[in-house]
Amino acid sequence: MADIFxxxxxxxxxxxxxxxxxxxEQGYSVWWDRELAAGQQFxxxxxQALADCRVAIVLWTTSSIKSRWVLGEAETxxxxxxxxxxxxxxxxxxxxxxxxxxxxxxxRSDHAGLLRAIKEHCEAVPKAMSRWDIFKMRLARRLLxxxxxxxxxxxxxxxxxILLGGYFLVVLMDWFTIRGSMEPSDFERxxxxxxxxxxASRAQAKLSGLKEWETVKASRSIGExxxxxxxxxxxxxxxxxRLRLTRLQALASQKYKPVLADSSRPLxxxxxxxxxxxxxxxxxxxxxxxxxxxxVSDAAIDAFATRSECPYNNCKIIQxxxxxxxxxxxxxxxxxxxxxxxxxxxxxxxxxxxxxCARRP
Numbered sequence: 001m002a003d004i005f006x007x008x009x010x011x012x013x014x015x016x017x018x019x020x021x022x023x024x025e026q027g028y029s030v031w032w033d034r035e036l037a038a039g040q041q042f043x044x045x046x047x048q049a050l051a052d053c054r055v056a057i058v059l060w061t062t063s064s065i066k067s068r069w070v071l072g073e074a075e076t077x078x079x080x081x082x083x084x085x086x087x088x089x090x091x092x093x094x095x096x097x098x099x100x101x102x103x104x105x106x107x108r109s110d111h112a113g114l115l116r117a118i119k120e121h122c123e124a125v126p127k128a129m130s131r132w133d134i135f136k137m138r139l140a141r142r143l144l145x146x147x148x149x150x151x152x153x154x155x156x157x158x159x160x161x162i163l164l165g166g167y168f169l170v171v172l173m174d175w176f177t178i179r180g181s182m183e184p185s186d187f188e189r190x191x192x193x194x195x196x197x198x199x200a201s202r203a204q205a206k207l208s209g210l211k212e213w214e215t216v217k218a219s220r221s222i223g224e225x226x227x228x229x230x231x232x233x234x235x236x237x238x239x240x241x242r243l244r245l246t247r248l249q250a251l252a253s254q255k256y257k258p259v260l261a262d263s264s265r266p267l268x269x270x271x272x273x274x275x276x277x278x279x280x281x282x283x284x285x286x287x288x289x290x291x292x293x294x295x296v297s298d299a300a301i302d303a304f305a306t307r308s309e310c311p312y313n314n315c316k317i318i319q320x321x322x323x324x325x326x327x328x329x330x331x332x333x334x335x336x337x338x339x340x341x342x343x344x345x346x347x348x349x350x351x352x353x354x355x356x357c358a359r360r361p
Contacts, residue, residue, distance in 0.1 A: 002031035005053035007073040009064035055121040060087040084117045175199045182236045182320040205234025213237045218328040222248050244292040259283040267336045277349035284340040293325045294318045
């Protein structure tokens with residue numbers, strides 16, 4: 001006759017084994033269905049063990065509360081006034097089956113409380129055990145827990161998960177570093193360094209239309225820029241192409257009316273001699289406006305209404321946009337800018353230097 005009977009669900013077999021080992025260390029004899037010998041009648045032997053034990057521990061878990069066999073054993077034990085219910089720490093009191101909620105249920109981690117409850121039901125004093133026996137039982141319990149986790153398959157699977165997780169973490173960090181870049185070399189390096197990157201298609205899209213851009217970048221044709229934007233929506237030059245397109249459309253629709261009717265032709269002295277400092281400043285900056293320049297002074301941002309057009313929260317992109325503008329300014333436009341600057345100096349106009357990046361709006 002065993003002192004303690006353990007009732008549990010099949011899914012909780014490992015937890016039942018740990019509980020049995022713990023109670024055995026305390027000197028109690030424990031019966032659970034692992035004790036059945038091959039060929040013995042399961043129901044008959046289980047019923048006999050439950051009837052003969054002094055204490056029946058029912059292990060309530062998310063699995064056992066759904067088991068009719070565990071519920072039946074719990075009801076039998078409660079009727080015999082030898083039930084000690086124990087619940088998994090993660091299981092709430094209201095999850096315990098309705099007929100058993102009135103009974104005091106001990107959390108699985110409360111070893112002291114469990115031993116007190118057993119002692120109240122079982123008058124037999126636990127037999128003394130040598131330290132060596134206790135050590136062997138504790139070692140067996142720890143080896144059992146380790147064996148459940150450290151199978152070759154689990155170790156191999158964990159290693160694969162760790163390696164893949166580390167790889168994709170590095171890939172993710174690299175992508176977040178370069179995703180807003182306008183440098184083709186960044187995406188070429190990413191593709192070369194990470195051949196299995198989940199961002200490979202996006203990196204390839206960033207590199208699309210590079211050769212075509214060399215032809216289109218200096219174009220003043222709305223149609224050509226529209227075709228490029230439609231064909232290469234993922235290109236690193238897409239946003240700048242859209243910005244140039246917006247500016248050209250604004251000029252074509254006369255949404256913005258320039259001081260100088262046509263700054264793409266060489267300016268004559270009579271074109272600018274009659275302009276005051278304010279209009280000279282506007283005439284000079286409207287050349288940059290038509291090229292897709294993102295202004296970096298509050299006065300120009302407000303005057304040309306570029307606050308919603310340019311990514312002022314990203315200084316690097318602003319700098320890249322403006323460097324692309326410098327690449328496409330023609331010699332005539334550059335001469336016109338210098339001519340206007342010369343006239344501004346002659347009139348003593350204030351020419352304020354600006355920093356490399358704009359304030360955030």
